[in-house]
Amino acid sequence: MNKRIRLTDRSEIEVGFTGVPGRPTIMLPIAKKSASPQEAEHLKQWGVDPELGKHFVEGLADTFQVLYFDYEGHRFQHPNPEHLTPEHVASDFLLIADEMNAEHFSYYGYSWLAMMGLQLAIRSDRLESLVMGGFPPYEGPYQEMLVVTDRTHELAMSYQSQAVKQPEQPGNPNETDWDNITVSIDPHLTQQFITMYRSLADFDDRLIHHKLQIPKLAFAGEQDTIVYAEKFGGVTVDIAGSLNKNKDQLADRGWEVQILAGKDMDHTKAMQPAVVLPLIKPWLMKHLLPGGKE
Numbered sequence: 001m002n003k004r005i006r007l008t009d010r011s012e013i014e015v016g017f018t019g020v021p022g023r024p025t026i027m028l029p030i031a032k033k034s035a036s037p038q039e040a041e042h043l044k045q046w047g048v049d050p051e052l053g054k055h056f057v058e059g060l061a062d063t064f065q066v067l068y069f070d071y072e073g074h075r076f077q078h079p080n081p082e083h084l085t086p087e088h089v090a091s092d093f094l095l096i097a098d099e100m101n102a103e104h105f106s107y108y109g110y111s112w113l114a115m116m117g118l119q120l121a122i123r124s125d126r127l128e129s130l131v132m133g134g135f136p137p138y139e140g141p142y143q144e145m146l147v148v149t150d151r152t153h154e155l156a157m158s159y160q161s162q163a164v165k166q167p168e169q170p171g172n173p174n175e176t177d178w179d180n181i182t183v184s185i186d187p188h189l190t191q192q193f194i195t196m197y198r199s200l201a202d203f204d205d206r207l208i209h210h211k212l213q214i215p216k217l218a219f220a221g222e223q224d225t226i227v228y229a230e231k232f233g234g235v236t237v238d239i240a241g242s243l244n245k246n247k248d249q250l251a252d253r254g255w256e257v258q259i260l261a262g263k264d265m266d267h268t269k270a271m272q273p274a275v276v277l278p279l280i281k282p283w284l285m286k287h288l289l290p291g292g293k294e
Contacts, residue, residue, distance in 0.1 A: 064284065109132065
């Protein structure tokens with residue numbers, strides 16, 4: 001079943017619902033649409049699955065019900081520069097769940113959509129489990145990401161006529177020449193992420209875990225560390241390092257933590273379905289199905 005749903009900013013997003021009737025529902029806001037043949041070739045060069053969304057949905061729909069949509073893609077087509085806050089994103093996700101008659105659901109998100117899953121979980125009692133990939137739930141890099149997004153926005157404002165660095169055609173962030181990137185992306189797109197990270201300036205993720213009395217899994221690739229050049233603020237966003245550093249604190253708060261091994265297991269590689277599904281599907285089955293089995 002597919003449906004177009006009007007969000008809080010009045011834009012419309014396409015949402016799908018499929019899977020085994022009566023089984024627990026998994027919300028996937030990371031379900032990107034399949035790339036065109038030309039785009040697919042470019043994505044494959046960087047180790048990116050051009051059918052990422054399709055493979056995630058198919059990989060879970062034989063066992064669960066899957067509620068899926070491409071929230072990031074939607075926000076790049078329909079920017080919300082003044083209101084992309086945790087409150088608004090959580091409202092969008094709950095609105096989608098309501099429209100698709102999903103009273104309770106589990107959530108999987110990656111990178112900033114993992115962070116939004118954490119924000120959703122502390123604002124709602126409707127989650128049955130939470131899986132966060134590529135963003136730590138304890139001592140997350142909020143200030144570092146605000147610096148990066150702020151500098152990116154300044155560069156976008158200054159260099160709109162130069163080569164576009166688009167997230168929908170990603171490179172490998174660990175091999176990117178940050179010193180020589182020019183940014184001409186639409187400033188409305190970058191402004192919405194400044195809004196998001198500024199709204200989290202006073203958020204302390206060390207103090208919220210008592211609200212999360214559900215099964216929780218956090219993971220990242222062991223090479224998920226990005227060192228940004230001075231033009232992007234000169235900060236380091238160390239996702240793997242943060243998870244490793246805080247493993248004990250997270251375990252004490254009921255989190256399971258997995259660091260995915262591999263010399264090339266960076267932020268991009270650790271989000272691919274072939275890597276993620278063998279980790280999260282058995283974990284979801286263990287926590288959501290009777291006896292942990294199909």
